[in-house]
Amino acid sequence: MKPGHEIVPTQGAPRAECDVAIIGGGVMGLGIAYQLAKRGIKKVVVLERGYLAQGASGRNGGGVRMQWSTEQNVRLMQESIELCAGFAQEIGVNIWFRQGGYLFLAKHEKERALMERNVELQNRCGVPTRMMAPEEAGALVPELDISKIVCACYNPKDGVLFPWPFLWGYAHQALKRGVEVHLFTNVSAIERDGSGFVLTTTKGRVRAERVINAAGAWSPEVARLVGVELPNHPHRHEILSTEPLKPFLKPMVSVLSSGLYFSQSMRGEIVTGITVDDDAKGVQLGSRLKFLTTLAKEMVSLVPRFADLKILRQWAGPYDVSPDGHPILGEPPGVPGFFLACGFVGHGFMMAPIISKLYAEWLAGGAKHEVFERCRLSRFAEGKMEKESMILG
Ligand SMILES: Cc1cc2nc3c(=O)[nH]c(=O)nc-3n(C[C@H](O)[C@H](O)[C@H](O)COP(=O)(O)OP(=O)(O)OC[C@H]3O[C@@H](n4cnc5c(N)ncnc54)[C@H](O)[C@@H]3O)c2cc1C
Known part of the structure; x- marks a missing residue:
């Protein structure tokens, strides 16, 4: 401000x-x-x-994307991202909006059809998402172990902002x-x-x-x-940020099967979360070791360089889940x-x-x-x- x-x-x-x-x-x-x-x-x-x-x-993680599986969400998010891009001008506040794209990764062959169907839908709505072979995804994020993925899709207009x-x-x-x-x-x-x-x-x-x-x-x-x-009902969703690294990561990266996602903040921290089950009822805001171990395993297998990364903060927030x-x-x-x-x-x-x-x-x-x-x-x-x-x- x-x-x-x-x-x-x-x-x-x-x-x-x-x-x-x-x-x-x-x-x-x-x-x-x-x-x-x-x-x-x-x-x-x-x-x-x-x-x-x-x-x-x-x-939350501040991710904004047009890559969805329903036409309603694709079209709404096209407009919402336009509004995000004009927010600083309209409201007079810098929200650090960076359109480095979203790179979705598929680890299993059975996910390819869903990805292709989504890309086709998004293209029909005017979103420039495209399918990528593992090598192309690796060229975008060289730190990825591409032997772990079968294909990817990327929309350069998606991005991350500071909430x-x-x-x-x-x-x-x-x-x-x-x-x-x-x-x-x-x-x-x-x-x-x-x-x-x-x-x-x-x-x-x-x-x-x-x-x-x-x-x-x-x-x-x-x-x-x-x-x-x-x-609708609450679901605890956990997230963390690490020590800062020299800027290297352009897109938000996300794995379809596990729900892992990570991006790099403008301060260089890796901001990352993953899907973890939760049986607890009501809004739960506590942090769990289960989240850390699930995330670390998936993250390090995909980006071996992250093995030595130190975690600075971990927190949770409530998803408001509709059926x-x-x-x-x-x-x-x-x-x-x-x-x-x-x-x-x-x-x-x-x-x-x-x-x-x-x-x-x-x-x-x-x-x-x-x-x-x-x-x-x-x-x-x-x-x-x-x-x-x-x-x-
Ligand atoms: C860890 C995490 C990561 C996320 N990442 C993303 C992301 O990358 N991109 C994205 O788009 N979304 C993300 N989300 C989801 C996003 O944060 C939420 O969908 C969004 O913030 C919901 O906003 P809201 O205003 O509806 O709810 P909230 O921000 O939860 O606001 C509801 C408010 O209502 C108040 N309230 C409740 N009851 C009462 C009462 N009786 N009287 C008065 N006040 C009351 C609460 O105190 C609360 O402040 C993430 C969420 C979490 C938890």
């Missing part, structure tokens, strides 16, 4: 009446708040029970436009009040004409406050005025720029984008799901 651009959250009690109350001050809640204010809806209140970036938004300034930028611009951002403000009850709702918070009561549930992995708890059951890997959006049946913005699994950060823009356009009286119909809650009960298979972690 530039001097004079510090974020000073709103002090005191929230306003008694507002147009839109947003529960959750992660990237989704803050993005929607900013986009609403930009469209002239200024009586917006963000209610965050912790500090800024306390949830998944302050804990925190993204949130600071949205928060700063929302506050500047009159949005109230209340930190350490828990929402514990929601009652229907005519066409709107009254929310009970630790800082007092707020009446809102419309409410947005942007509480990430905690969204099922928040939905229950209005009697709605959601099918088909797509978000849950719009108003649940029977609760008009209560909007869902959850179920983003491990890709909500990259989706936030486009989803928050489309949400604000709709709520400000503009067109309702078809994603809201496609991602409605009732699709699960109706059995109308198109599963996304390119989920990492």
